[in-house]
Amino acid sequence: MVSWLSTRLLNISIASMCKAQQLVKAEVALIDGIRLGVLPDVVTYNTLIDAYCRFISIDDGYSVLHRMREAGIKPDVISYNSLIAGAARKCLLSRSLDLFEEMIQMGIHPDLRSYNILMDCLFKLGKPDEANRVFRDIILSDLHPSKATFNILIDGLCKNGYASNALMLFRNLRHRGFVPNIVTYNVLINGLCKARRLVAASKILKELEISGHEPNAITYTTVMKCCFRCKKLERGFEILSEMRSKGYTFDGFAYCTVIAALVKTGRIEEADYIIHQMQRSGIVSDVVSYNTLINHYCKQGRLDDALNLLDELEEAGLECDQYTHTVIVNGLCKAGNIDGAQQHLNYMNALGFNNLVAFNCLIDNLGKAGQIDRAMKLFKSMEFKDAFTYTILVHNLCRARRFLCASKLLVSCLKSGFRTLKATERAVLGGLRGIGYTNEARKLRSKIQSARLPH
DNA sequence: TATTTAGCGG
Incomplete structure (x- = not known):
């Protein structure tokens, strides 16, 4: 004893x-x-x-x-x-x-927790079918799924592109007497916001409010972020002040969300003000908050301030991630140091960070600096590309008046299954016609149209 | 004694 x-x-x-x-x-x-x-x-x-x-x-x-x-x-x-x-x-x-x-x-x-974690891992690995199988096993066994089981399931479905199924599941569970908790609501609201199902998201938000639960700082940050993404800036700032008036303390998540939105929309003074508040409250403590601030300085071409922060980040014992490096590449471009940006891109690749955004950024800036051949060379060296890569290069080829090359690239973009913007198509078609290649323009037009048809 | 949610880049 x-x-x-x-x-x-x-x-x-x-x-x-x-x-x-x-x-x-x-x-x-x-x-x-x-x-x-x-x-x-x-x-x-x-x-x-x-x-x-x-x-x-x-x-x-x-x-x-x-x-x-x-x-x-x-x-x-x-x-x-x-x-x-x-x-x-x-x-x-x-x-x-x-x-x-x-x-x-x-x-x-x-036990149930082991299965919950396993299911979460499979969803995070992008294997929703296997995750669903684990859920089925839980149901078939004598383990009773918990709230966490359903929360993980709803979150995983949303993050794998099945927000509608997640919503259906939620409705179904509610009918069967499932009582959601604040995490369930937050997970679902976040999933619906990201899927741009704003009407459904606000409906769930209302349900949350009448369910007797109080929205928490996570709910507010999620909805605020959603407003910023949908360009409803003022509504986002209203939520911010509502959050403040209700006495929620701001954490790094809320600060970074607001600062990023201000920086993105060029509201520099307001961004500086909020950054000052964040620094005063001493919560610049992780890589994400450093990245947010470094980006703010890079966007303004204040590279020295950005590099000072980079030193501070490392002195704090933190490690740069792919976002830090991407922001720096962007900053070097913005400061007109294309060679420095290329060097930093090589450096980050050597570190194992193969970030598509950084490549796209450099291609765009090479094009804007009139170095279209270097941009093409970089493009050809890339293992993975996305719709942005093509769009950026096509526009820069048009800028360099290389319309035939731009046309070829636009076709290969469509062939790769990426969507193109109307503005991009117009730039190429107009350019071809402008230099007298009306026949090529016609051919390109029909290729664009056939790519739009469902296969 | 252990599991789930939110933030940064073109």
């Missing part, structure tokens, strides 16, 4: 150290405990596994699994769930799937 009680006390103190990210202290407590005859149990080790996965790495979490086996304690479903969820959080999705397999091979039965 006494020893059980002491182990329980040991676990409580280790849990609080882990929560405070004091893992060295937690390890010392573990050793002290053992020295005093207080033996750690499965809970002690599971707490450590979770903390290592959250704050250090999956490998460190996994080594705790070995340590517990050596100590004669068998890992259980919670040990594995912590590892699987930890890997998923760090976007190591195939590692999660491997760990799930390993758990089964060890003879440990997955």
Whole structure:
């Protein structure tokens, strides 16, 4: 009894150290405990596994699994769930799937949470069919799906392009007595907003309000972002002040959403004002907030300020991601340093960041700087292209009055299955006619029309 | 003791 009680006390103190990210202290407590005859149990080790996965790495979490086996304690479903969820959080999705397999091979039965995480991983990997199969298995087994199960399902459907199915599922579940929580509402509102189903989204928002739940900061940020995306700036700012008047504290998410919208629409002074507020509240602490600010400076051609922030980011122990590098490439272009931008693009590629936006940006700026042949060369070197890549290059070829080349590229864009803009087509057709190539213009027109027909 | 939601680039 006494020893059980002491182990329980040991676990409580280790849990609080882990929560405070004091893992060295937690390890010392573990050793002290053992020295005093207080033996750690499965809970002690599971707490450590979770903390290592959250704050250090999956490998460190996994080594705790070995340590517990050596100590004669068998890992259980919670040990594995912590590892699987930890890997998923760090976007190591195939590692999660491997760990799930390993758990089964060890003879440990997955529980509802294991299936929930597995389903989430499969959705995140863009495998909705497999995720749906996991859901079916949950239903067919004697596990009762929880709110989290349905939330993951609705979120996964939305993120895989099935927002309408998610909405149908939600309606269906409501009829069967399912009581959604705030996460359900937020997930669905976000999915519908992203699918541009604004009417449906506001209907769900209304339902949320009459359901007795209070919209939270996440709901507000989601709806605000949606307004900005749909160019309803003023409505977005109204939501912002409503959020403030209701006393919600602004976090990095809300600040970055607002700043990005202001920067995008060229409202520099307002952006500066909000940035000042954000910096004063001391929440510029992650890569995304740095990227938002670096972008703000790059857009204005204030490259020195941007590079200073880049130093600050690294001094804070953070690592640049593909967005940081893309913003820098864009900034170098905007400052007229095309060669520097090309060098930075090569550098980011060498680091393994193959960002299409950065390529598109450089192609556009090469074209605008009159270096259309370099732009073509860069285009040909690209492994992946999107509709923007083609559109940008076609417009720049028109600018250089190389209409025949632009026409050929427009056709290959259509052949690749990308949609083209009316303005792009007009630029090429008008250009061809302008230089007397009316026959070519006619041929291009009919190719565009046949590409529009359903196959 | 463990699972789900929101933010940045052309």
